[in-house]
Amino acid sequence: MKAVVCKAWGLPDTLVVEDVPTPQPKAGEVLIRIAAASVNYPDVLMIQKKYQVQPELPFIPGSEVAGTVAALGEGVTNVKLGDRVIAFVSLGGFAEQVVAKAAGLIAIPPELDDATAASFTLVYGTSHHAVIDRGELKAGQTMLVLGAAGGVGLAAVEIGKVLGAKVIAAASTDEKLAVCKAHGADVLINYSTQDLRAAVKEATGGLGPDVIYDPVGGIYAEPAFRSIAWRGRYLVVGFANGEIPRLPANLMLLKGASMVGVFWGDHVRRDPKANAAAMREMMGWVAEGKLKPLVSARYSLADTAKAFEALAARQATGKIVIEPGRA
Numbered sequence: 001m002k003a004v005v006c007k008a009w010g011l012p013d014t015l016v017v018e019d020v021p022t023p024q025p026k027a028g029e030v031l032i033r034i035a036a037a038s039v040n041y042p043d044v045l046m047i048q049k050k051y052q053v054q055p056e057l058p059f060i061p062g063s064e065v066a067g068t069v070a071a072l073g074e075g076v077t078n079v080k081l082g083d084r085v086i087a088f089v090s091l092g093g094f095a096e097q098v099v100a101k102a103a104g105l106i107a108i109p110p111e112l113d114d115a116t117a118a119s120f121t122l123v124y125g126t127s128h129h130a131v132i133d134r135g136e137l138k139a140g141q142t143m144l145v146l147g148a149a150g151g152v153g154l155a156a157v158e159i160g161k162v163l164g165a166k167v168i169a170a171a172s173t174d175e176k177l178a179v180c181k182a183h184g185a186d187v188l189i190n191y192s193t194q195d196l197r198a199a200v201k202e203a204t205g206g207l208g209p210d211v212i213y214d215p216v217g218g219i220y221a222e223p224a225f226r227s228i229a230w231r232g233r234y235l236v237v238g239f240a241n242g243e244i245p246r247l248p249a250n251l252m253l254l255k256g257a258s259m260v261g262v263f264w265g266d267h268v269r270r271d272p273k274a275n276a277a278a279m280r281e282m283m284g285w286v287a288e289g290k291l292k293p294l295v296s297a298r299y300s301l302a303d304t305a306k307a308f309e310a311l312a313a314r315q316a317t318g319k320i321v322i323e324p325g326r327a
Helices: 041-046 114-118 121-134 151-162 174-182 196-203 218-226 250-255 264-270 272-287 301-312
Strands: 002-005 016-019 029-039 064-072 084-088 097-101 142-146 166-171 187-190 211-214 233-236 258-261 295-299 319-322
Touching (some): 016 301, 029 084, 029 301, 064 097, 121 272, 151 174, 166 196, 295 301
Antiparallel strands (some): 002 016
């Protein structure tokens, strides 16, 4: 089978596409014929040896896939051949086929196409865990989302609206903000042309947001935190900017505010039942039209490096997917 292989740490242009042996499912596993695999920011970091998980070389990156069950390992009874499923795997997603644990598979609702299904698990799982579990956002409260047009940011915007919160979307271009508005954002802030802190103050009547969702880090973290409401929760989701912010601890004291870490991957490992319940809830929201995952670009396996580069340059809105069947 064809697969994208990382043979040396480096930038996306070091990735190669080559023939590798088709993996075989062991007991409790299935083989999935991949229709689509989504590109996530950790993938970009991992190939550069900048992510907290550093697999041994060589490896096939990619963790989030959608496709059909092609083979069953011993003892698998919860799915059958031909079932359409979503799988979250540690590695191996950017290939024609991958092995996944049967117990973690999610059935794809008929209303979701493969590319959209592949784009769902990580970003919506992360944002559900962040906004509801860690941020405890409630109806009537206000949430500021930084990097709001990206995959996790846009998911956070939608989940905030499902909960009945006021959502302030901040992004770097008016085009990205238009996408945020289409997905429910109440207030738009272009932090490339506006003073972020002043704009948030105006949007909240000086009270500040109850929850700040930050997958970006970098220079906007401190002005955002300085705008937070009394007893607000600042969600540390990631550092797409590439810079880990160093915030003065006195800001937390003065606002009675909390910095809250969000590590969805370990949450899934430690509490799989809670994650499964969250996924079921969100699939219901999809069926009701409350969540509308956005796939903005589709690439072939041969163009995976270009997909990585687009994500690293923060050119994407919503999600980018790799489709092995695409010419």
